[in-house]
Amino acid sequence: QPHIGVLALQGAFREHRQRLESLGARVTEVRLPADLAGLQGLVIPGGESTTIARLMTDYALRAPIRDFHAAGGALWGTCAGAILLAREIHGAPPQFGGQQDSLALMDLTVRRNAFGRQVDSFHTPLQVQGLDAPFPAVFIRAPVIERVGEGVEVLARHAGQIVLARQGRLLASSFHPELTADARLHALFLDLAAAPLPA
Numbered sequence: 387q388p389h390i391g392v393l394a395l396q397g398a399f400r401e402h403r404q405r406l407e408s409l410g411a412r413v414t415e416v417r418l419p420a421d422l423a424g425l426q427g428l429v430i431p432g433g434e435s436t437t438i439a440r441l442m443t444d445y446a447l448r449a450p451i452r453d454f455h456a457a458g459g460a461l462w463g464t465c466a467g468a469i470l471l472a473r474e475i476h477g478a479p480p481q482f483g484g485q486q487d488s489l490a491l492m493d494l495t496v497r498r499n500a501f502g503r504q505v506d507s508f509h510t511p512l513q514v515q516g517l518d519a520p521f522p523a524v525f526i527r528a529p530v531i532e533r534v535g536e537g538v539e540v541l542a543r544h545a546g547q548i549v550l551a552r553q554g555r556l557l558a559s560s561f562h563p564e565l566t567a568d569a570r571l572h573a574l575f576l577d578l579a580a581a582p583l584p585a
């Protein structure tokens with residue numbers, strides 16, 4: 387059974403934990419670098435990306451998470467978590483001078499809060515590559531993926547905008563799969579995390 391971590395600094399980490407456990411994974415809440423030991427994958431949940439980034443620095447987790455990935459660990463960022471994986475972030479708040487910290491692991495440009503104030507939250511059935519039936523996607527002040535690098539596979543779009551992408555063992559979703567009863571994307575991440583490393 388795969389051993390998965392959920393970054394538990396802020397945001398929707400309990401829901402991820404429950405969903406992963408319902409699929410048979412062993413789950414550790416990650417707050418300290420030592421919590422990463424022995425994991426095959428780590429979920430970075432939705433929440434508030436600048437808050438999670440600050441806590442990640444305070445808890446000295448940034449380099450250990452990058453090392454974890456370099457050593458073959460899978461990462462899945464949902465919503466704020468997707469922002470934290472991206473190399474480039476647009477729409478950072480003015481107090482950050484338009485710049486915002488991230489792990490910069492995935493070759494993406496994301497735009498924060500891209501669906502505008504009028505539509506803070508919505509849900510919609512999403513066609514996802516590799517799934518036969520649409521996935522019920524919940525978007526909450528969601529980012530969109532404005533650009534993907536070579537090597538990044540687009541797995542879903544909403545209204546023409548990229549909302550799910552994969553690059554090797556990195557997965558980024560604009561929406562919150564942990565807030566619906568559908569476990570298919572969590573199952574996909576478990577497969578990704580358990581897949582043998584390329585030789």
Ligand code: GLN
Binds near residue numbers: 465
């Ligand atoms: N708008 C949030 C951010 O930019 C993300 C929202 C979410 O994770 N639901 O951090």
